Amino acid sequence: MTEAAEPDEVLMGRYARGDAAAFECLYRRHEMRTWRYIERNVGNRAIADELMQEVWFAVARQAPRYQPSARFTTWLFTIAHNRIIDWVRTSRPQTSLERHEVASVVIQLIADPSSGPLAEAVAHEQSSALAQALAELPVEQRDAFLMQIEGGLSVEEIAAVTGVSFETSKTRLRYARMKLRDLLQEHA
């Protein structure tokens, strides 16, 4: 079986035994979903970079304790969720107010110029609309929604990671989707 086809849990086991290539494979597999989960929760690229690094450093450090019976993504998103909560608790209030502005600037900076000005403008507008819609969701709903859509976590897993009941998680997800449906109506 090639590395790319190996389950996360097997790769973690290999990394725990000292195989750095297994970690790299895991990182590349989950890089974007972790990044989107963090970046869309905090709405700031620099902070997302910092938290991203913290999360994956923690994965590397804690690898010897990892048991293959634990689902890797649940564990990964537990760590990511905790780092975000820590950041929310310690960050200054004005950070969240800058959210739209920062997201907009970031999107402008990273837009691919080779795709042409019109495509760039459209992509910018759509990405911006998504960032804005997510920013308008209550924190808990956004967190639950991103955990499910980016991490692929089940309702039970989200309930476990966030420490709420199954029903509460389910309700958060439903309300998040309702609001997003309305907010993204014009981009259908």
Next chain:
Amino acid sequence: MNEFPPPNEGLEDVDKRYRRLSDRDSSRPSEAIRRAVLRHAAEHAAQGRAQENSTPIEFRRRSANQPRWRVATYGGLAAAALAGLLIAPHFLTERAAEKPATPAEPRAFTGNVRPSQNPALGAVAGADARRAPMAQGRARESAPAPQLAQMQTMRTPSAARAMPSSPSPAAPPAAARSLDAARALREAAQSGNDQTLKALLAGRIDIDARDPSGRTALMLAVLNDQKEAVNSLLAAGADPNVADTSGTTPLEAAVAGARSEIAAALRRAGAR
């Protein structure tokens, strides 16, 4: 939120719409982050390999089997055995001589525990020893013998000798007693010795004291799958969010170890 469940119509399309818009977003983590993470991971992997490789000693190697090393090894073992035979009687007679002078032996726990709060542990040395007679009586009535025997073994030999029934200048300072008690608590949590753990928790003790790796008693109980110990520590007010030096919280350790019952108990206690 209103009382009625929201309608489900059109909610399936939200995910598709999200993904379509998400695909247009080209933001990604910086290359510097990727490099830093992979470098950090490679360093940890190398450390892990080094630790694995450093443990075994290859006795089949030719140099280890040379006669001069054999002589040194057997000579060393013989010397150690002889030293043990000479020293052991000295300690045995010293302990036998101590017994008549300490009629209430079970009270001699070195932890920083108030006798008034913890009858199971009895009195401690120093100023608290003034209240020893009452506590000794209670200790005899309520302290289970195995628990006390184990506490005795947790004491250092020097501390054991410095525990007469009256205050002594040789008694260990309060800070040292406190450290002993914290270590005893961690050991009890790690091994799942619930009787000892509960007895220690009944006294005044720093429940969140850490070992050199930053692990609290709660963390050690989690790592060793000691459910009862976890419950006892949480009930006694252990902080469920104290991370070790690597930044791992007890909840993260429980999830990593697939210990769902412990993870649930930690979450109920407010763990993150």
